[in-house]
Amino acid sequence: MNAPISIEMVMLLAGILFILGIAGVIIRKNIIFMLLSVEIMLNAAGLAFVAAGSRWAQPDGQVMFIFILTMAAAEVSVGLALILRIYHQHKSLDIDKLKEMKG
Amino acid sequence: MDYLLWLIPAFPLVGFIVLALLGKHLSRFWIAIIGAGSVSLSAILTFVIGFSFLSSTPTGGHYSQTLWTWLEVAAFNPKITLYLDALSLVFVFVITFIGALIHIYSVAFMAADKDYARFFACMNLFVFSMLLLVLADNLLLLYLGWEGVGLCSYLLIGFWYENPTNGYAARKAFIITRLGDTAMAIGLFVIFYQFGTLVIPDILALAPSTWHEGATIATVAALLLLAGGIGKSAQLPLQTWLPDAMAGPSPVSALIHAATMVTAGVYLIARMHVIFQLSPIVQMIVAGIGAATLLIAGFSALTQYDIKRVLAYSTISQIGYMFLALGLGAWTAAIFHFMIHAFFKALLFLAAGAVIEALNHEHNMFKMGGLKNKLPVIFWTFLIGSASLAALPIISAGFYSKDQILWYAWASEHGSPILWLIALLGAFITAAYTTRMMVLTFWGDAKTSVGHYPGKLMTIPLIVLAFFSLFAGFIELPHNFGQFTLFSNLLHQVLPETVLKAGIHGELLFQLLALLVTFGGIYLAYIFWYKQPQRIEKLKRSAPLMSLYRFWFSGWGFDQVYQVLFVKPIVFIANINKNDVVDKLYQGITTATVHLYRLLSFTQSGSLRWYIIGLVIGAILILSIQLML
Amino acid sequence: MILTYLIGILMGGGLLALLLGQWNKSLPKWIALGTVSIGFMLLVSFWIDQSHGVNIFLSETWMAEYRHDWIPAFGISFHLALDGLSLLLLVLTFFLGILAVLCSWNEVKERVGFYHFNLLWILAGISGVFIAMDLFLFYFFWEVMLIPMYFLIGIWGSEKREYAAYKFFIFTQASGLLMLLAILGIYFIHGSNTGNYTFNYFELLGTTISPDTAFWLMLGFMIAFVVKLPLVPFHSWLPDAHSEAPTAGSLILAGLLLKTGAYGILRFVLPLFPEAAQSVASWAMLLGVIGIIYGAILAYSQTDLKRLIAYTSVSHMGFVILGIFAFNELALQGVIMQLVTHAISTGALFIMAGMLKERLHTRDVRLMGGLWTQMPQMGGTAMLLAMASLGLPGLGNFIAEFLILLGAFKANVWLTVLATCGLIFSAIYSLWLIQQVFLGPKKTPDSVQDFSWREIILMASLILSIIWLGLYPQPVINTARPMINKLEKLFVNQSTNNKHVNNLHSTICIEHASSTASFSNTIKLV
């Protein structure tokens, strides 16, 4: 059943979601929120892939989405472990505390 | 006899090498033997060769001996050849004869000095290079002698090197003469490219055919050679070094700065007379320079208090006479005046040296006096010398040589009344400052006691020179005293006769005028500095006269002008640019890279938010580019 | 075959010195002395039987040649050849090599093995540069000569040695890379023209290149040589390198490294790009003259003795550029004489400076003074060397400078007049050097002893060679003549196409007509 939704609409949605994700990353200072926003961006990308896949009736879009999923999973797990460590060391989740890597 | 020619310069060269290398180990006696002996040997040899030259003049009027080919590139192959003709014979005679006498004199004069060997080594080297200069057959060899002489004058002026002012005077002398030498070097290039060779006889032969009279190239070549001559003979604009050169020992001043080196310019112009004849303008310039220098130096000599500086300025003015004679085309008169001047000026310098040493190094004439009866020999020889310098008529030799120049200043083809008047005024001033010198040093009451009496070795040369200063003049009598012109007949083999204006007579009248002027000068100096010294005090009070006195005393301000014009700017530029502006350029590049590094490191500030914002800005930029395209 | 022996001996000696250096301190210097003197003897015997064999006007310029394929794929071959110019410079290299080893006899205390290794490898690099006939091999030796010198300055130098070593290295390396580009450029152009890609110098000679690419390739080569031969804008590495290098280092730097620059121009720039060289000639001569005067003025104001001598060699090298770009036999012979005599006189001055540094432990001229009383022998030699550097006739430098000026006078009158004024400045700084160091009141409190026997031999050999070159330079001129004639023919038929055709009889006699015409109209212009 081919839905009558036009591709730009979906692309537009993905774009907006992506922008929201970026805004989230930039605005928030708490690392967790930044991680969340990254998740949003990942989903937006996934949406775009799937939309393109369905547009050309190719499975590639969905395969890419699956890869994105696996990547997201791995990334979140490592990210959260790091967050735990940071919390233990710095007792706060403020991103500006982590300034040691200065040039 | 020409195969012996190379021995004349060889003796002093051997003397120099022996003294330079083994000087430290030889005893004073042996140093004196080698030093004075080598020059006397070459003097004797010169007599022998001179005698055989005069008795049987060789074919072509010259001896020449080629030692080896110095250099051979493309068409430029100067050889080391010694060339003796009448002109160089006179010069070689003067150099070796007076050189020998001065060496004998300095054996005693320098006895107390610790650097005995170095003194004689440099003196011998000087005599060698002067002989080379005079005997050279090509201009490159002449240039070698020319620079060698400059080097030795540098070494000998700065002989007492502890005192930095001597070092300064020596460097000043070398650099100013070097100015003239570079001009002469450029002259050599011009001549080489015109004639394809530097051998003097060929040049003199080719010149009239290659250049037409008054050609621009002839003028340029003559001017450049003249510049070389001016540098070495301390003529106007380049004469400031000679008065300072008196820092050297007196025998040095006698040999180098009176008899031989300073007349190298005269020799050069006389030797290359064909080129000067081809450009009358330059000949006029030579006469002009001669006249101007004799006046300027004369007036400056009048105001000096140091006895050696008076003699130095008088040397400049006498050489001015020689240049005047050369400018007028009176070649033989110039060379005759050169010979006579060498005799009495060397005598005056040596006597002055004796006086200075007697009064243990007192140079100021106003502190001397009353030496008439204390140092009788010195007094009489000094008197003869100054008589000859002042050109006392008939008895002194100076009269015959200077009178000729005065006569030719009026009568010769290029002569003119102004030049004659200037020469006459010069004669008057010469008489004045000579008597002033005599009166101040020998008459009046003794101001400093005589510490040390000159030995026999110093007085004999003085007497011999005094003899020549009196009787050397008789070999060339003026025309109206009977046709007895031995000297000019000899020189006319090489130098052309002087052309007189048509219908000129009354030489006697001019001689009488010159006589009157000389006696006037003597009387004036006698009055001012002996009879009524209070006149001087009166004159001293008037301010303008005093400023004139200071102006003359400083050698007409040339030194200050050169200091401001040339020395100060170069020293200023050098010191400012000490560490090399161009180096700054490269240091600039390095500092620029360091700043760039610092700028970039600022962007790695470590805060994640800054990186993400950077990401977003990057994205925006890319998209906007995408939009624009 | 002698050519490979020469380089082989030096490199082998270097390695041997390095290995034995570990065990005892004094062995390396004897090894070094042995290797360099063997090389020198070999070379001089070769030169003597060459000079008997060869008559003056031999057309065949190449005396010895050795070729062996190295990387055939790219057309690179181990190709060495020797002609008059290279023979002269090789003899000079070995002669100064011996002196370098002698003068660093007891100056270098630590790591003596490595020091002599560097010394010998620099000499190997330099002699390689002088005889390499394969452009790739030439560039290889160009680098071989550079690196040990960097170590020499960097390790055994005095206070600011790292700065000086870096500066020296960067200057030469950067310009060397540009030369590499030019080499590759001509390699490919030749390859595309004729099909066979080779670095062989003789085959590359004939390549026809369009004028503007030829101009840029010529510039590529020139930049490397002009930096090495310090021409004014690129000279600022020389004073630092000289004042910080050890005595032997600055002796080799002044004596040989500067000559590789001049040799490069004579060997590669002029024959490969005659028209381009002709077009840039007047500019180069102008830079040369500026170099003369600028170097002289700077030398006058220095207080560090070695920096002063370094600037004097900048000034002397200005004459070399003036002579090279005058393109006539007189000037080119003068250039070769200048290369030889400048090496000897400046080398001697540097050895003198080294000795003074050993005795007074300072290079500052203001602290020295009145040394003549204690050291008359050193004073005498210094006086003679100063006279050589200001171009006193009777010494080698005068012959060189006179020939250069004479030759350049024909090419460009007014620049030569300016250059001759440079002679006055050279007098000023030489006398200033003597006045500061040897004359004047005594400043140094402690007593200083004069020459030891080793130093006497050292100095005597240098002085004798300067005087011999001054009075009888003919052997040097004869050896270089065939090469110079070939070079000059290249440029003489260049100038025939301009308007006043010079007269027919051979180039031996000077063209009166053309020179007077050109000369008189320049005068009218003024």
Next chain:
Amino acid sequence: MKIHQLTYIAYCLKMDIFFYITAFVTLFSTIMVITRHNPVHALLYLVISLLSLSVIFFLLGAPFVALLEIIIYAGAIMVLFIFVIMLLNLGKETAAQEKAWLKPKIWIGPVILSTILLAELVYLITMAQPPSYTLQTVDSKAVAISLFGPYLIGVELAAMLLMAGVVGTAHIGQQKKTVLHRFLKEEEPS
């Protein structure tokens, strides 16, 4: 017109509105995610947005992916998040702290930036006017075939990635055992 055509058209119409509704829900919930102070609320909004996204996937005709989204993304990853947040007990005071941090002065700049980016993106997407084809569904069979066909290597790599993730997390997450001893207070190195 045949009945099935009509139902088809109605179906399409209905479907269209349906899409817009879910899109609106996703957008609203994502905005809420960003603006909430309390992390737990933000997280829950994110879960809602993920669910609405999976609905969109359904609409786009990718049922397999939609389900995956729900199971893995919403199910696993978000639960992990909640678990971590609970572990760090980021309760009230973090919300207060967030309020302090979220001053207008801070978020004005980023918001401007993202609006510019948004504007550009929107313009770019709308500017290019491809003919709007209808979207076809791609069922899981086709996905599975291509997953284990051309993308076989991709799958293996994904597996390795996950294994690396697990190992990494295990290593980083290791707690340093602090031995409480009466006298010596030393920490065993992790």
